[in-house]
Amino acid sequence: MADQAHAQVETLALREQFDTPEQQKETSTLGMWIFLITEVMFFGGLFLVYTIYRNVYPTVFGRASTSLNATIGAVNTAVLLCSSFTMVLAVRSAQLGKRKALVIFLILTMLLGLMFLGVKAYEWNEKFVEHHVPGTHFHFEGVAEQGPAQLFFSLYFAMTGLHALHMVVGVGILSWLLYHAVRGRFTAEYMTPVDIAGLYWHFVDIIWIFLFPLLYLIDRHMNLP
Amino acid sequence: MNEHVDSVKTYTVVWLILLALTAITTTVAYVDLGAFSVVVALLIAAIKMLLVALFFMHMRYSTKLTRLAAAGAFLWLFIMMAFTLADVWTRGLVGTLGR
Numbered sequence: 001m002a003d004q005a006h007a008q009v010e011t012l013a014l015r016e017q018f019d020t021p022e023q024q025k026e027t028s029t030l031g032m033w034i035f036l037i038t039e040v041m042f043f044g045g046l047f048l049v050y051t052i053y054r055n056v057y058p059t060v061f062g063r064a065s066t067s068l069n070a071t072i073g074a075v076n077t078a079v080l081l082c083s084s085f086t087m088v089l090a091v092r093s094a095q096l097g098k099r100k101a102l103v104i105f106l107i108l109t110m111l112l113g114l115m116f117l118g119v120k121a122y123e124w125n126e127k128f129v130e131h132h133v134p135g136t137h138f139h140f141e142g143v144a145e146q147g148p149a150q151l152f153f154s155l156y157f158a159m160t161g162l163h164a165l166h167m168v169v170g171v172g173i174l175s176w177l178l179y180h181a182v183r184g185r186f187t188a189e190y191m192t193p194v195d196i197a198g199l200y201w202h203f204v205d206i207i208w209i210f211l212f213p214l215l216y217l218i219d220r221h222m223n224l225p
Numbered sequence: 226m227n228e229h230v231d232s233v234k235t236y237t238v239v240w241l242i243l244l245a246l247t248a249i250t251t252t253v254a255y256v257d258l259g260a261f262s263v264v265v266a267l268l269i270a271a272i273k274m275l276l277v278a279l280f281f282m283h284m285r286y287s288t289k290l291t292r293l294a295a296a297g298a299f300l301w302l303f304i305m306m307a308f309t310l311a312d313v314w315t316r317g318l319v320g321t322l323g324r
């Protein structure tokens with residue numbers, strides 16, 4: 001018990017390797033950005049493969065892309081943007097030391113994140129029903145070449161799946177924050193974990209901001225039958 | 226430590242612009258702009274990314290070091306994309322040695 005109390009004080013204090021609290025905070029922020037850059041490369045590889053194969057099979061990819069539900073995609077984008085809005089308000093509440101507001105906004109962000117995942121699960125389920133999941137039962141109607149169509153849906157599942165995995169991790173981080181926020185661990189002087197988690201959450205939002213038009217929208221104008 | 230705290234109003238305006246841009250990009254996708262459809266979609270996505278990074282991720286108040294690191298992401302991404310596509314898209318333009 002005494003150890004726990006001690007550990008609690010420790011996180012609030014300035015660690016000995018830093019000169020100032022500003023430097024300590026800046027180190028955390030920069031560290032998070034460096035991690036996010038590695039994430040850009042991680043997702044970037046998938047975006048690159050998608051770009052290449054979309055160029056090789058423009059018609060099949062166009063048909064497959066148009067078969068996705070753009071309205072659901074747009075609604076889900078809005079849900080995610082709302083979650084970023086509540087997240088930034090959570091960070092703001094932490095900056096101002098408003099504990100109750102922080103708890104409320106963290107819960108709202110979690111709920112919106114889970115709503116996004118719920119809609120995503122509904123969409124994935126639709127793909128199973130329509131036999132649009134790559135594998136032995138795959139069938140995409142209207143195109144002669146099933147291979148490239150499978151390739152589109154493989155990339156669709158890989159990209160949205162990796163993004164959803166990041167959302168699940170994000171919700172996990174939010175529940176950790178919530179646990180400590182309820183216990184009053186964060187103050188206006190020390191709220192680095194909330195700030196850093198915010199950076200991660202917004203980054204995952206940015207990934208979706210690119211996934212949505214690239215997967216759902218860019219082939220709509222062709223009006224493929 | 227947190228010398229910069231934006232107002233709720235600022236965040237609300239940014240959030241509403243983001244929602245509006247989502248509606249615009251979805252609507253514009255059905256208009257036939259030919260090859261420019263991709264350009265417009267990516268342009269709107271880039272604007273949304275900047276809004277999120279500058280306001281929600283507090284990039285406006287970041288130190289130069291953090292900004293440099295973040296901008297570095299685009300450099301690495303550019304190298305990966307440009308060099309790979311320069312290979313893939315030019316295959317067949319020149320004969321392959323030994324073939």
